[in-house]
Amino acid sequence: MLSRKFLRNLFLFLLTIPVLLFIFAPILWLISASLSTQVELLTVPPHWIPQHPTLQNYLDIIFPSLAASSVPRTFVTAIANSFKIATAVTLICLVIGGAAAYTLVRIPFKFNHSIQVGILGMRMIPEVSLIIPLFVVASGLELINKPIVLIVAYLSFALPYAIWMMAAFFQTVPVELEEAARLDGCTRLGILWRVVMPISIPGMISTAMFVFLVAWDEFFYALIFTSTLAAKTIPVAIAEFVGRYVVNTTGMMAGGIIAALPPVILGLIFQRYIVSGMTAGAVKG
Amino acid sequence: MDLPPRGNPPFLSAMDTYSKPLSKPTPKRRLSLRQQDARIAWLLLLPSLVVMLGVNLWPIASTFILSFFNAPTGINQTRTFVGLSNYLTMLQDQVFWQTIGRTLYFTVVSVSLELVIGLAVAQLIHSHPWGWKFLRFSLIIPWAVPTIVNGAMWRWIYSADFGALNGILMQLGLIKHYVAWLSLPNMAMNLVILADVWHMMPFVALILQAALATLPVELDEAAAVDGANAFQRFWQIRIPLLRPAILVALIARTVDAFRVFDIAYIITSGGPAFRTVTITYLTYLNTFSYGKQGIGAALSFLISVFTIAMALIYIRFLYRPEETQ
Numbered sequence: 001m002l003s004r005k006f007l008r009n010l011f012l013f014l015l016t017i018p019v020l021l022f023i024f025a026p027i028l029w030l031i032s033a034s035l036s037t038q039v040e041l042l043t044v045p046p047h048w049i050p051q052h053p054t055l056q057n058y059l060d061i062i063f064p065s066l067a068a069s070s071v072p073r074t075f076v077t078a079i080a081n082s083f084k085i086a087t088a089v090t091l092i093c094l095v096i097g098g099a100a101a102y103t104l105v106r107i108p109f110k111f112n113h114s115i116q117v118g119i120l121g122m123r124m125i126p127e128v129s130l131i132i133p134l135f136v137v138a139s140g141l142e143l144i145n146k147p148i149v150l151i152v153a154y155l156s157f158a159l160p161y162a163i164w165m166m167a168a169f170f171q172t173v174p175v176e177l178e179e180a181a182r183l184d185g186c187t188r189l190g191i192l193w194r195v196v197m198p199i200s201i202p203g204m205i206s207t208a209m210f211v212f213l214v215a216w217d218e219f220f221y222a223l224i225f226t227s228t229l230a231a232k233t234i235p236v237a238i239a240e241f242v243g244r245y246v247v248n249t250t251g252m253m254a255g256g257i258i259a260a261l262p263p264v265i266l267g268l269i270f271q272r273y274i275v276s277g278m279t280a281g282a283v284k285g
Numbered sequence: 286m287d288l289p290p291r292g293n294p295p296f297l298s299a300m301d302t303y304s305k306p307l308s309k310p311t312p313k314r315r316l317s318l319r320q321q322d323a324r325i326a327w328l329l330l331l332p333s334l335v336v337m338l339g340v341n342l343w344p345i346a347s348t349f350i351l352s353f354f355n356a357p358t359g360i361n362q363t364r365t366f367v368g369l370s371n372y373l374t375m376l377q378d379q380v381f382w383q384t385i386g387r388t389l390y391f392t393v394v395s396v397s398l399e400l401v402i403g404l405a406v407a408q409l410i411h412s413h414p415w416g417w418k419f420l421r422f423s424l425i426i427p428w429a430v431p432t433i434v435n436g437a438m439w440r441w442i443y444s445a446d447f448g449a450l451n452g453i454l455m456q457l458g459l460i461k462h463y464v465a466w467l468s469l470p471n472m473a474m475n476l477v478i479l480a481d482v483w484h485m486m487p488f489v490a491l492i493l494q495a496a497l498a499t500l501p502v503e504l505d506e507a508a509a510v511d512g513a514n515a516f517q518r519f520w521q522i523r524i525p526l527l528r529p530a531i532l533v534a535l536i537a538r539t540v541d542a543f544r545v546f547d548i549a550y551i552i553t554s555g556g557p558a559f560r561t562v563t564i565t566y567l568t569y570l571n572t573f574s575y576g577k578q579g580i581g582a583a584l585s586f587l588i589s590v591f592t593i594a595m596a597l598i599y600i601r602f603l604y605r606p607e608e609t610q
Contacts, residue, residue, distance in 0.1 A: 046449060129348050235433035247580065
């Protein structure tokens with residue numbers, strides 16, 4: 001009996017190996033390449049583990065002024081832009097989206113249902129359907145290549161997403177708690193601030209993480225709205241280097257890993273919020 | 286303030302149901318709360334409504350209007366009203382239909398693979414093999430990697446000159462010379478799909494695994510006692526119970542996959558010979574490369590119609606009573 005259980009475990013474990021290989025093989029190769037020299041990377045057949053590993057590509061990005069090529073300098077600026085933009089979008093979404101989500105879930109009010117359906121509909125509108133008018137206005141106001149234009153444009157997908165997610169979380173706050181606070185003389189805003197917010201902190205963290213991730217990930221608006229380093233985000237910087245098919249390939253790989261680190265670290269830290277967030281963001285209202 | 290009207294406005298019935306049994310507040314107090322509620326509701330909603338009016342509603346309406354104009358890109362170009370001409374041009378264009386076909390191919394193949402592999406991985410985690418927590422943890426990584434980094438990574442893997450794919454196939458003795466994979470007309474789209482599956486399969490697996498974990502164990506045990514084997518329990522008990530979660534993953538992925546752009550742009554730049562140009566990509570080309578904003582607007586409006594149609598299906602399932610109960 002014991003050996004049958006052992007065989008079952010062994011069989012299942014053997015099944016996990018190809019899955020783990022599929023997940024990790026591309027990443028490990030990317031890491032290995034980022035630690036190689038340009039010369040070694042181009043060997044045929046490839047050296048899976050670099051024979052002369054170097055941290056130069058990472059050092060170039062950490063100390064861009066000492067770097068030989070312009071690639072690391074571009075990366076550093078683009079990462080800073082991405083941070084600025086994603087953080088601003090996240091904060092705006094939490095504050096104004098949180099207020100809207102609470103209202104839709106808990107304050108009885110005439111157009112409640114139609115606004116909810118409208119927000120769900122807005123989440124479905126692709127960026128490409130919004131970009132021409134936004135582009136025309138942005139060029140008219142001379143806002144192209146300024147971070148603010150990306151922050152505003154990103155709200156078009158991030159805000160409906162954040163409202164929908166936070167509404168799902170606020171819905172789980174027991175009505176009785178709010179009612180009790182109300183009988184104690186708390187105002188609506190007081191209830192929101194003192195009762196709902198503290199209970200919904202996990203939901204807020206989850207929402208913040210998702211919004212930050214989609215803002216960090218966004219490519220289409222950034223591609224159209226930026227052409228200089230002033231507002232270029234990290235996905236655009238990477239796409240340009242890849243497109244030009246250039247020079248510092250290993251530097252680009254190190255840059256790609258650094259660009260992936262913030263979202264991956266966020267995802268791993270807040271692991272337990274991810275699934276509830278995925279489901280809330282994708283489904284329930 | 287004016288005296289509020291007497292009687293219960295119908296839209297407050299939800300509030301009344303739970304406030305009634307608690308106490309008997311004086312009518313005046315309740316009505317003033319309602320007034321307060323309505324004003325606060327608008328106050329709290331206003332910033333979001335203004336933003337969405339500006340960046341969602343106005344642009345989509347504007348794009349819709351633009352789709353009836355001949356609108357060459359450029360500052361001094363004049364727009365002329367052409368009625369349905371943009372739509373007709375598009376519908377008569379072979380390129381449009383080929384692009385729709387390619388986009389549907391991408392959508393169907395990548396979503397099916399993500400669903401099948403995701404379901405298998407979810408069930409694997411659910412069986413709690415050694416290291417299942419590590420497996421669940423690992424799934425987060427591909428999902429969290431930004432789309433462009435993911436695309437760039439696979440582009441390097443597929444690279445004709447120093448790619449890992451060529452390297453490994455050569456070392457296994459499966460190819461004699463390095464192959465320019467992304468230049469093969471029938472391979473390019475499949476390679477883009479593989480990259481998308483690596484990126485998004487974990488999303489499906491994580492959702493389904495979470496849903497599996499909430500299923501009542503008793504049903505499974507009862508079926509086992511009745512002599513159902515593992516396969517029967519999977520297909521006849523868990524799959525039907527998972528239907529709501531599967532639908533969620535399926536619809537979320539379908540809507541996303543149909544508007545795919547980033548990953549094709551970065552891996553293949555639409556090539557070889559248009560073989561990986563999707564419908565969003567075609568819209569991008571018309572609007573920003575060919576200078577045909579009117580056609581671009583018409584195309585993007587069609588994408589919206591499709592996705593809104595998906596959204597309606599979404600809402601229909603959303604307001605259905607829970608099937609798991």
